[in-house]
Amino acid sequence: xxxxxxxxxxxxxxxxxxxxxxxxxAEQVAEMLRIAGEKxxxxxxxxxxxxxxxxxxxxxxxxxxxxxxxxxxxxxQPTDMTVTVEAGMALARLQEMLGENxxxxxxxxxxxxxxxxxxxxxxxxxxxxxxxxxTIRDFLIGLKVVQADGTVIKGxxxxxxxxxxxxxxxxxxxSFGTLGVIVxxxxxxxxxxxxxxxxxxxxxxxxxxxxxxxxxxxxxLQFSFLELANFDPLEEEGKAGTYRLVVGFAGITxxxxxxxxxxxxxSESGEPTIAEWQEGNELTLVQVLRxxxxxxEAMLRCKxxxxxxxxxxxxxxxxxxxxxxxxxxxxxxxxGNGIVYSRFLPSTDVSxxxxxxxxxxxxxxxxxxxxxxxxxxxxxxxxERLDVWGHVGGAFPLMKRLKETLDPQGILNPGRxxxxx
Amino acid sequence: xxxxxxxxxxxxxxxxxxxxxxxxxxxxxxxxxxxxKAIPExxxxxxxxxxVAAIVKLLHSKKIAFVPxxxxxxxxxxxxxxxxxxxxxxxxxxxxxxxxxxxxxVIAQAxxxxxxxxxxxxxxxxxxxPDPSSQQACTIGGNVAENSxxxxxxxxxxxxxxxxxxxIVLPDGEIVTLGGTVEDVPGYDLRGITIxxxxxxGIVTQATLRLTRQPQAYRTFLAVFESVHxxxxxxxxxxxxxxxxxxxxxMDNLIIQAVEAAFHFGFxxxxxxxxxxxxxxxxxxxxxxxxxxxxxxxxxHAREVRVARDDAERVALWKSRxxxxxxxGRLAPNYCTQDGVVPRTKVPEILRVITTVAEKYHLRIANxxxxxxxxxxxxxxxxxxxxxxxxxxxxxxxxxxQACVDLGGSLTGEHGIGVEKxxxxxxxxxxEDLLVMSQIRSVFNPDNLCNPHKIIPTPHGCIDVRxxxxxxxx
Numbered sequence: 001x002x003x004x005x006x007x008x009x010x011x012x013x014x015x016x017x018x019x020x021x022x023x024x025x026a027e028q029v030a031e032m033l034r035i036a037g038e039k040x041x042x043x044x045x046x047x048x049x050x051x052x053x054x055x056x057x058x059x060x061x062x063x064x065x066x067x068x069x070x071x072x073x074x075x076x077q078p079t080d081m082t083v084t085v086e087a088g089m090a091l092a093r094l095q096e097m098l099g100e101n102x103x104x105x106x107x108x109x110x111x112x113x114x115x116x117x118x119x120x121x122x123x124x125x126x127x128x129x130x131x132x133x134x135t136i137r138d139f140l141i142g143l144k145v146v147q148a149d150g151t152v153i154k155g156x157x158x159x160x161x162x163x164x165x166x167x168x169x170x171x172x173x174x175s176f177g178t179l180g181v182i183v184x185x186x187x188x189x190x191x192x193x194x195x196x197x198x199x200x201x202x203x204x205x206x207x208x209x210x211x212x213x214x215x216x217x218x219x220x221l222q223f224s225f226l227e228l229a230n231f232d233p234l235e236e237e238g239k240a241g242t243y244r245l246v247v248g249f250a251g252i253t254x255x256x257x258x259x260x261x262x263x264x265x266x267s268e269s270g271e272p273t274i275a276e277w278q279e280g281n282e283l284t285l286v287q288v289l290r291x292x293x294x295x296x297e298a299m300l301r302c303k304x305x306x307x308x309x310x311x312x313x314x315x316x317x318x319x320x321x322x323x324x325x326x327x328x329x330x331x332x333x334x335x336g337n338g339i340v341y342s343r344f345l346p347s348t349d350v351s352x353x354x355x356x357x358x359x360x361x362x363x364x365x366x367x368x369x370x371x372x373x374x375x376x377x378x379x380x381x382x383x384e385r386l387d388v389w390g391h392v393g394g395a396f397p398l399m400k401r402l403k404e405t406l407d408p409q410g411i412l413n414p415g416r417x418x419x420x421x
Numbered sequence: 422x423x424x425x426x427x428x429x430x431x432x433x434x435x436x437x438x439x440x441x442x443x444x445x446x447x448x449x450x451x452x453x454x455x456x457x458k459a460i461p462e463x464x465x466x467x468x469x470x471x472x473v474a475a476i477v478k479l480l481h482s483k484k485i486a487f488v489p490x491x492x493x494x495x496x497x498x499x500x501x502x503x504x505x506x507x508x509x510x511x512x513x514x515x516x517x518x519x520x521x522x523x524x525x526x527v528i529a530q531a532x533x534x535x536x537x538x539x540x541x542x543x544x545x546x547x548x549x550x551p552d553p554s555s556q557q558a559c560t561i562g563g564n565v566a567e568n569s570x571x572x573x574x575x576x577x578x579x580x581x582x583x584x585x586x587x588x589i590v591l592p593d594g595e596i597v598t599l600g601g602t603v604e605d606v607p608g609y610d611l612r613g614i615t616i617x618x619x620x621x622x623g624i625v626t627q628a629t630l631r632l633t634r635q636p637q638a639y640r641t642f643l644a645v646f647e648s649v650h651x652x653x654x655x656x657x658x659x660x661x662x663x664x665x666x667x668x669x670x671x672m673d674n675l676i677i678q679a680v681e682a683a684f685h686f687g688f689x690x691x692x693x694x695x696x697x698x699x700x701x702x703x704x705x706x707x708x709x710x711x712x713x714x715x716x717x718x719x720x721x722h723a724r725e726v727r728v729a730r731d732d733a734e735r736v737a738l739w740k741s742r743x744x745x746x747x748x749x750g751r752l753a754p755n756y757c758t759q760d761g762v763v764p765r766t767k768v769p770e771i772l773r774v775i776t777t778v779a780e781k782y783h784l785r786i787a788n789x790x791x792x793x794x795x796x797x798x799x800x801x802x803x804x805x806x807x808x809x810x811x812x813x814x815x816x817x818x819x820x821x822x823q824a825c826v827d828l829g830g831s832l833t834g835e836h837g838i839g840v841e842k843x844x845x846x847x848x849x850x851x852x853e854d855l856l857v858m859s860q861i862r863s864v865f866n867p868d869n870l871c872n873p874h875k876i877i878p879t880p881h882g883c884i885d886v887r888x889x890x891x892x893x894x895x
Contacts, residue, residue: 079661080764080795102663124605135605137613138582153854159762161794161834163568163617164842165850165876166858167581170613179609191663214523218546220637222703255706305603307524337604338524371603389607394597399609401864406857418608 010044010064012052012416013380017044017064024069026144026152026183033181034150036063036411043148044413045177047088047116051123051294053301053377055176056388059415067118070183073097075158082158084142084186087118103189106133108286110294118182124174127290128225128248131336133190137173142186145172145179148407152183160188171402177413178421179406193250196224197260198282201245201272206230206319209243210312212272213335216247217308221259224250225289228311228333230319233288243315245272245335246289248282292332293341293376300344300355300378302362306371308338314369318342321361325354338371352382363390389418422462422506426483430465433475438513440464449508452495453555454841456757459501461488461508468513470588470596470626477624477871478594480507486870489624491532491563494555496758497839499566499619503874509624511562517541518627525632526585526602531562531625535569538630547632550577553835554743565625568617570835572668572742575793576701577633579835581616588627589615592871602629614861619837620872622865636667636701640711641729641738644696644718645689649673649788652694653769655721656792659698660765662713668699669793675752676745676789676800683748686741692724696792697742699735745789746800752787753802757814760836761825765795774824775799781820782813796834797825823848838876846878 001009006020018041023029036043041062046052048068067088074084078101085094091105092112098104108127109115115125121143126135142156145168155168172182203209209228217226225248233246249259267274293301306314311333322329327347333340344358359375366373375388392399396419403421404410415421422441430439440446441463450458467473480487486505492512493500502508511532519528522545527538535556538549552571553559559569565587570579577583586600600612615622646652652671659669672680673694681688688695696718700710711728718726729735749756763771772788775797779786790798799821803814822832826848833842846855859877862869 077764077766079657079766081660082764126605134578134582137610138578147857151853153851153857155854155857157762157829157831157849159764159795159830159834161570161574161579161762161791161796162831163579163835163837164832165838165846165854166861167568167614167617168857168861170581170610170616171861173610173613174605175609191665217525218522218634220634220703222634251702252706252709254709255703258703258705303605305605307521307603309523339605372605372607374607392608393606395599395608395611398591398597398611398864402609402611402861405860405864 010046010049010052010066012044012061013057013383015058015061018062020064020066022066022069026070026146029065029146029181029183030150030152032063032065033146033148037149037409042411042414043181045118045122045181047119048090048114050111050114051119051125054123055416056420057380057383057415058413059420065181067116067181067183074184078103081189082141082160082186083189084158084184085117086184087182088116091115091117091120098189099192102192104192105139105187106190107136107139108290110291117185121173121182121185122175122177128227128286128334130334131226132222132224137170139187139189140169140173140185141188143169143172143182144184146181146183148180148409148412156186158186176417178403178417179412193224195253195256196248196250196282197256198246198248198285199260199263200275201247201263201266203243203245203272204241206243206312206315209245210335212266213245214308217336221262222249222251222255223336224248225334226336227289228315228335230315230331233285246285248286289332292343296343297346298343298377299346299350300358301376302342302373303376304340304342304366304371304373306338306340306366306369308336310369310371311335311338311340314340314365314371317365318362325358327358355382356385359386392418426479426485427463429479430463430476433479434465434467434472438466438468440466449490449493452493452498452500454496454498454839455755457498457501457840459503461502462506464508464510466510466513470590473509473590473624473626474594474596476509477590477592481593481870484868484870486873488872489562489566489620491560491566492534492558494559495563495567495839496760496836497833497841499837499839499875501840503840505873511560514626522547522632524602527630527632528627529561529630530627531560533561535559535561535564542632543635546635548635549630550583550633551580554746556743561628561630562625565616565628566618566620567835567837570791570796572670572791575669575791576665576667581613583631583633584612584616584628585631586629587612587615587625589623589625591623592866592868596626600629619839619875621862621875623871638701638704638707639735640700640707641735642698642714643727643729643738644698644723645692645725645727646694646696646721646723648693649772650769651721651723652696653772653792655696655718655723656768657766658717658721659714660793662717664710664713666698666793667701668697669791670697670742671695671788671790671792672697672742672745673788675785675787676749679748679751679787680741680745682751684741684744686737688741697738742789749787749800749802753785753804755803755805757801757803757818758836759797759799759801759818759821760833761797761822761830762834763795763797763825763828763830765793767828767830768792768795768797771797771824771828775821778817778820782817784810784813784817786817791834794834795830819845840875843876843878846876
């Protein structure tokens, strides 16, 4: 690939880096950071460039430091159920290797072929199974990081339980490459479930769907995931006004069968309508749910964090508001976690002002519901005019001090994180 | 201590909230780690975050150091007042502030006892998963400080996996919220780094805890083995079979004898070791896993595998396990518990090391631990009146920890570094790693007023010189 192509590939919001470098070892990463520090260049750590739409606009973008060549397994002990891997390895490849021992790292963020381990950690990427498994922070037990000045440090270790020293790995989860360059990570892994099933339940409204969802979440059922969508995930153009709960079960064959039977019992009362997917077909559906935050065309993508009890109101209000503004919106909620992804379909007659006022409206709604809205993707010309992260709260002075302590020159990924960090 | 300061403290918390009487203060001289002791000059017992903030502001203005303390059940000296005249106890901040079952969280003040949380929601079918052995006494604030574990963390994870948000009073008296009640709050995960910081970032006054649905069913086994080796091999084989039980605990012969003498559960006192294995989840899934576990135990020559007949027997079994440390008092006047971790498959190896070390130093070492996590708890028995034996305990302990590190493990799985293992930190962390830790501490605690002289060793081991009642040089 030519240098020009590399620069294009790692462009952020239309802005290309001055140079792209591909170190092959942690030592080379350290060396590059030292040189960058001396020359006063900014460094943006990237993987394969699949999630560069996330985060604020770069204040400066000198060096894109791609970890994609650090893609080796450092240590894998299947019987210890731990794996140490370099940051540039694609998640899908790691899963493939773990799969040979019927194990997996139980996270399912979008585009696993493109998502690198370092990227998943730095952007705190997650997917539907966060409901049952948690997010990357729950599996990360050790981390090796190159600091802004080129010093290599580590936190945690290689054992599954460890409270020696501060829990540094947590700090780097979701830190957006602003505190250091992640070069290696150790995870605890889990056995792969032997069976899986997916069912979809259709409701006339979000409120009815969530009423049942919350009831089921308090029952004995152990959902692998539980998603709320305002469209048919297999058809894209869902019937307007209908909501679906898509529920997944995973585990021992007998458990899965029992839980599917419990869900089927619900349809005997007539409401809701239930469809089942099995034997391969369910994989397509799971992929649609997983990839939703990045799939298809959109003029605006948002992620809301809410209490699960507020999800229905948020979805309904948002859908109505979008309708009244003549916009089409697809909503997918990780309902048990209160995370709602919204994707506004492209429309030619939407002025920038109209879109910005929609973002304002969204933020007001989220605030009213005691939640947050982060803008995940929007046209760069508009991004310049808003803060994608929104309100950061009383802990911001601590965050700023932390950033200044670990990156005193401010060379790591400037401008992309909360409050302009 | 300055009498004006005392009277200011009384103004904040009331007359009954300030302890200055020497006899009353001696209660606070140590936590569950008794090898070192230090008495605070004054103990303050606030009732709210606002009172904590007022106390801390006052101390900050006078640059007086302080330590937070929960129930004092810690096992590494985390709340030992080292060069910190003021102790701030959270025992009166003991209110469960809010319960939200639909969103599955509870907000509890720092002084709420761990078990109270589960008790408050158990009739509705929920629980707070982290269950340290001291859960009848230890507090949520202490759990957050230590990132506490417990037997069931094998499946459910430790404290950090169950805390959504924290309210903390920073060492300058400012009250800040970290995380929240919703997930993925934008910003750095300061909640994550604060959990397990052993109270060196400030005083946590309140925590938002995630609730977990109680499992529909349990299957609890007691597997009896002739030798420790066969028991630990079974542990490895269970994990290798792709089963993650809710808990997987081992007790060796010495512990079995002590526990049986204390609680009369019916443990076979001639067994080399027993495993407590617990499966939980949907009833439908337990039979196939039970069969696999039975098979593994039999392959490893288990003498007997007993299944708890009912809930009462299950509860009795866990009570015996969780009170094992208490029963050790029957074996020796003093004991020192270690908390090293090794990769799960190295458990048989570390137990061989422990046996060798015990022989080398002529000590008795009992073992009761979280085998599934590789988190060992060798209990070194001694009599503190015997200076020579006490010294051998310290040396043996260091040798065991070194072996854990050599096998790719860690110094502590759940008890914390505190003052106890500060000196060993360089075994697993480089000077650069430790520097970053102290830099991060400075972000929260720039003057090092809050819980000083913990976790990160300083070049001139201040502990040695400055705690006169210290009994053993570590």
